[in-house]
Amino acid sequence: MTAPVAVEAPRRVSSAQQRALATAGGSGTVARQIRVIEAGPDALVSTILSETAQPPAWVERTIQYEVPARDEAGRLKLDTLVRFAQVCGELPARTPKPYIGVGDDATLSAEWDIGRFHVAFQVGNDVTDDSIIFEVDGGEIEELPLTGNVRLLAVIMSQIVAGGQV
Amino acid sequence: MADHDPPDEIPPDCIVYRAIRVVDIKEDGTPKSCAFTDLADADGSKDYMSVNVSDEMAAAGKTLEDLKKHWGDRYEIFQFAAQDLVTNGERLWRDPDDDFVGHGACKRNDNGKRSLAQKRTLARLAKPANESGAPAGGDP
Numbered sequence: 001m002t003a004p005v006a007v008e009a010p011r012r013v014s015s016a017q018q019r020a021l022a023t024a025g026g027s028g029t030v031a032r033q034i035r036v037i038e039a040g041p042d043a044l045v046s047t048i049l050s051e052t053a054q055p056p057a058w059v060e061r062t063i064q065y066e067v068p069a070r071d072e073a074g075r076l077k078l079d080t081l082v083r084f085a086q087v088c089g090e091l092p093a094r095t096p097k098p099y100i101g102v103g104d105d106a107t108l109s110a111e112w113d114i115g116r117f118h119v120a121f122q123v124g125n126d127v128t129d130d131s132i133i134f135e136v137d138g139g140e141i142e143e144l145p146l147t148g149n150v151r152l153l154a155v156i157m158s159q160i161v162a163g164g165q166v
Numbered sequence: 167m168a169d170h171d172p173p174d175e176i177p178p179d180c181i182v183y184r185a186i187r188v189v190d191i192k193e194d195g196t197p198k199s200c201a202f203t204d205l206a207d208a209d210g211s212k213d214y215m216s217v218n219v220s221d222e223m224a225a226a227g228k229t230l231e232d233l234k235k236h237w238g239d240r241y242e243i244f245q246f247a248a249q250d251l252v253t254n255g256e257r258l259w260r261d262p263d264d265d266f267v268g269h270g271a272c273k274r275n276d277n278g279k280r281s282l283a284q285k286r287t288l289a290r291l292a293k294p295a296n297e298s299g300a301p302a303g304g305d306p
Contacts, residue, residue: 070189075206099192101200104215105279109200113192120199122282125206131282138290143283 055089058097062088070102076125077106083123083130084108090150092158105129114160121146121153176258178249181220182270183233183295185241197244197292199285204273214271215280219248219260222268230297236266243295250291255284 063085067076088110098110103122107129111120118135123146130146132153144152176182190201204214218233234243248258251272261271274280280288 099198101190101198103200103203103285104205105203106206107200107203107282109198109282111199113194118286120282120286122200126279129279129282133283133286135286141283141286143281 054093056091056093056095059088062100066100067108070100075106076102076108080108080123080125087121087150090154092154092161094161095157117160119157176219176248180248182246182248182251183218184244184292185237186244188240188242191242197289199282199289202285202288203280214273217270217272218266218268219270226267228267230295233266244292245295246291254287254291
């Protein structure tokens, strides 16, 4: 059993981002307790996570900085950010950094162009917007609901990465 | 309607412009899928994707360069043929506003929300705008 790890977040990171990061597994490699230290009502966020593989290194910075910068109108809800972080946290560690986008329809998306493959997922303030798409060689776009298929996304990404497409 | 006014219906070969934030353009110059969404306004009054219709701009003496200046450096202008949008499940109509002449609206033809796959379809269709109206990049 690995000892709990304390992660001190930058002070400008919001409580919403802290929760999302904690949900995604931070930058750790095994089961851990994340203790986010910051003043305010959400000063202590402790989350015990199940044992997972190491999430990609870009996840934390993306949640902390890139998503807020893209969400200029402040449309995204906390729950949307959390679901996005959860999916990112399930991806293989070698997953390259995606293109991040915030739509005017209050959706948050990640998309990858990796060799022959285009892979993307989005989450929205309306959970029915959550979906995944796959595309090979610019052909037909296959879309699946995100719910129940996060593992599939991770496996496909793992196969793409392992196939030397990065 | 004055003689120089465009018809109400948008002709299939009419070029339709979409302004896209520079941050939503990928390194290869293609737009991200997130650039093709309806606007989630609180009052629902603009629950569609804003576009500008070239024939109406031309009738008013406005050019693509004028549209680029209107949107500024934070945006790039992409274009579609109206027919490409329609044949890919979109509905177009003129929707004049006070911001810039030729404002139009684009929405799923079933009036539903645009799915991620549909956004991606539009991202694949969109081409960097050019004054001639021909697709940039020498597409066949």
